[in-house]
Amino acid sequence: MWDEQFERLLRSQLPFLEADEALAGDLNLREFGLDSLGIVDLLVSLEQAYGIRLLDDDLTMDTFAEPSVLWATLSRQISSAK
Amino acid sequence: MSPAGYADLAKYMMVSPRARHLREVADSVLDYSLMDEYRKAKEAYSEAGQVAFLISCFALAEWAQQELGIEPGLCSGASFGEKVAIAYAGSLTFSDTVRLTVAMSRCEESYFRLEHQDVVTQSVARIPEESLREILADLTGRGEWSDISCFIDDDIFMVSMCEQSLEKFTAAVRATGGIPLGVMRPPMHSAAFGSLRRRMADEVLADFRFAEPRLPIISDQDGSAVVTAEAARSLLLSGITQPVNWPAALRSMRERGIAKLYVAGPDALFGRVRSAAGSFDVVTVNQRMALRPRRPLKYAERKAS
Numbered sequence: 001m002w003d004e005q006f007e008r009l010l011r012s013q014l015p016f017l018e019a020d021e022a023l024a025g026d027l028n029l030r031e032f033g034l035d036s037l038g039i040v041d042l043l044v045s046l047e048q049a050y051g052i053r054l055l056d057d058d059l060t061m062d063t064f065a066e067p068s069v070l071w072a073t074l075s076r077q078i079s080s081a082k
Numbered sequence: 083m084s085p086a087g088y089a090d091l092a093k094y095m096m097v098s099p100r101a102r103h104l105r106e107v108a109d110s111v112l113d114y115s116l117m118d119e120y121r122k123a124k125e126a127y128s129e130a131g132q133v134a135f136l137i138s139c140f141a142l143a144e145w146a147q148q149e150l151g152i153e154p155g156l157c158s159g160a161s162f163g164e165k166v167a168i169a170y171a172g173s174l175t176f177s178d179t180v181r182l183t184v185a186m187s188r189c190e191e192s193y194f195r196l197e198h199q200d201v202v203t204q205s206v207a208r209i210p211e212e213s214l215r216e217i218l219a220d221l222t223g224r225g226e227w228s229d230i231s232c233f234i235d236d237d238i239f240m241v242s243m244c245e246q247s248l249e250k251f252t253a254a255v256r257a258t259g260g261i262p263l264g265v266m267r268p269p270m271h272s273a274a275f276g277s278l279r280r281r282m283a284d285e286v287l288a289d290f291r292f293a294e295p296r297l298p299i300i301s302d303q304d305g306s307a308v309v310t311a312e313a314a315r316s317l318l319l320s321g322i323t324q325p326v327n328w329p330a331a332l333r334s335m336r337e338r339g340i341a342k343l344y345v346a347g348p349d350a351l352f353g354r355v356r357s358a359a360g361s362f363d364v365v366t367v368n369q370r371m372a373l374r375p376r377r378p379l380k381y382a383e384r385k386a387s
Contacts, residue, residue, distance in 0.1 A: 057256070059259070
């Protein structure tokens with residue numbers, strides 16, 4: 001499961017998700033308001049927060065489709081950065 | 083033109099008296115019911131979708147002017163938004179702008195049905211222009227064609243190329259830390275479309291009479307001020323072959339003393355990029371804002387106004 005920082009940063013880019021609504025792992029992020037510029041902003045804020053840089057195959061729209069996929073991608077990069 | 087949800091725009095066009103009136107004007111010049119066609123349209127940039135977008139942007143710009151008490155110094159519109167700016171500046175009547183939108187859309191559709199069928203326009207973000215140009219130079223070196231169609235922000239671009247070049251291109255972008263966003267079909271804004279420009283001039287724009295804009299229109303291609311009827315016509319034609327350069331348009335507005343931008347209509351891009359949000363006070367004027375009940379002015383506000 002992801003940490004509080006991830007949830008906070010992701011929620012800040014989801015204008016259609018109410019504060020009291022759960023952030024499910026398979027939530028369709030696009031439907032909840034994560035658009036193209038939102039993806040770019042989220043990417044930058046996640047990289048800064050976790051001190052990583054995503055490259056190559058991680059930088060596709062699929063990475064930003066659902067919270068669980070995005071967190072799995074980040075976790076991989078965080079582990080390899082350690 | 084940002085893809086807008088059908089439900090959002092349809093509701094606005096049904097509820098807002100201003101948009102409803104414009105919809106009636108549109109219906110009187112179209113050979114179909116706009117709402118019926120818009121509901122059935124499958125493509126994000128369908129002819130009916132373009133007219134619905136035009137109505138919404140125009141109605142919201144008028145709403146902002148009247149309800150928020152704005153006296154605009156100039157106006158501008160990126161890509162499809164050029165048509166809205168031309169209508170707003172009174173260079174074409176609203177009903178003529180509807181006719182023009184439909185005629186240009188049909189001309190483009192028939193052109194791309196036969197020409198450049200393999201060309202698409204790919205958006206990419208988080209890549210410096212220098213890195214993008216290196217990647218495009220590599221493509222050129224391999225004999226593959228490409229052209230920058232939109233400069234959207236300092237690190238966001240749209241590039242036209244043949245579909246077969248896409249995979250190598252997007253992989254190279256990702257290798258620099260850039261991120262490929264969406265792909266548009268048919269493509270737009272490229273020097274390769276010179277014959278479409280000629281056809282549009284002869285078959286479409288020749289039928290329209292433009293007037294001198296009542297306020298300057300800032301060109302989304304180079305930031306110059308469009309102040310004559312002929313320049314307004316040329317803006318639409320050169321938009322076919324010239325790239326959009328939104329940072330240049332924003333720079334020009336800043337240099338002309340503009341500090342506040344009212345972005346009228348559905349927008350997921352042009353009012354939100356760093357070049358806009360970082361340099362201007364940006365007010366988003368969308369259909370939700372216009373439909374929100376307005377509270378009565380407080381005593382102090384009444385006195386001040």
